[in-house]
Amino acid sequence: MIVSKQEFLDHSGVHAQMLEFWIEQRWLIPQESPEGARFSERDIARARLIQDLKGDMGVNDEGVDVILHLIDQLHGLRGALAQVREIQRGSV
């Protein structure tokens, strides 16, 4: 499911100005298309995470920046680990 910016705003309840800031901070990297930004399910789930952090969990913008950076590294590492496992399986 890929949605437009307006659908994303309606669906997530995120404020338009807030979304601009998130994109500027590269917390969200929507795909560019001739009709404007397109958001994937991954982007929507990531937005939910940002909302969790900034909402009930009380994390400020600097904290969100750090957390997302570390989570992105963690998933990079998990991805690499998964690949290593695949290679091991293939070669054994």
Next chain:
Amino acid sequence: MKSPYEILGVEPAASAAEIQKAFRKLAKTLHPDLNPGDKSAEEKFKELTGAYDLLGDADKRRRFDSGEIDARGAERQQRPYYREYAAADEDNPYASAAGYGDYAETDDALAELLRRAQRARANQRGEDLHYRLAIDFGDSISGAEKRLTLPDGGVLDVRIPPGLVDGQILRLKGKGAPGRGSGGPGDAFIEVEVLPDPRFSREGDDISLELPISLTEAVLGAQVRAPTPTGEVTLTVPKGSNTGTRLRLRGKGAPRREGGHGDQYVKLKIVLPKSPDPELEAFVAGWTQGRTFNPREGGAS
């Protein structure tokens, strides 16, 4: 079924602040996106947020305490977490190799596996690039547009924000090395060196300047031109000024983060003519007050 108080691990008499604190502490260890490898996290976090939905809201908590609603009403819908998408496929533009890149650079079996894994992951965010840039003191105060020539011959336009301090690092998002596939580019980090200006010194938002004036200007007062980092201004030297007299040019310092500007302080320094002046000598020789005044005695200044 556990009561929401048990789930949060607080007493039924706990204050709203205690409940919030307990929630935040547990949320860190149970949020599925903060614990992507913990399969049980999702169920536990759902339980936790359900409990907090009830107890974190004063009105709902009151109704729950009085038996008007029960804990089942607070159960949350199943929702997708980011971790499911982060791990699922290989074109995740967010994933970063910054956490293990060094391990892939050594020369052992694991590094070889990691390198193969990296190659397999076609879409990667570009590397962050680091540069240095030297600017004039004046530009650091007033801000400027600078063009940085890169080692590869390319250029980078850098906006120097007004009031920048020596050693400050500017980040240009997306101006680093290009990514592969759908991985976006990295960022450029520019460490800015502010070249000292012998005339000015900066302390916080304030700027100091030593300004030479003539004996005539000091004794009789005068309008003189004084440099500031943003251009010359006219300054009134009051009658009877002395070496060490400090004058303030309000708002001529560096911009403040919270708005407004610091001040520039001008410290006057009386300078006599370079070559001996017979007229001045004759006048001072006949100046009786000048012989009785001793500036080395207390309170003389």
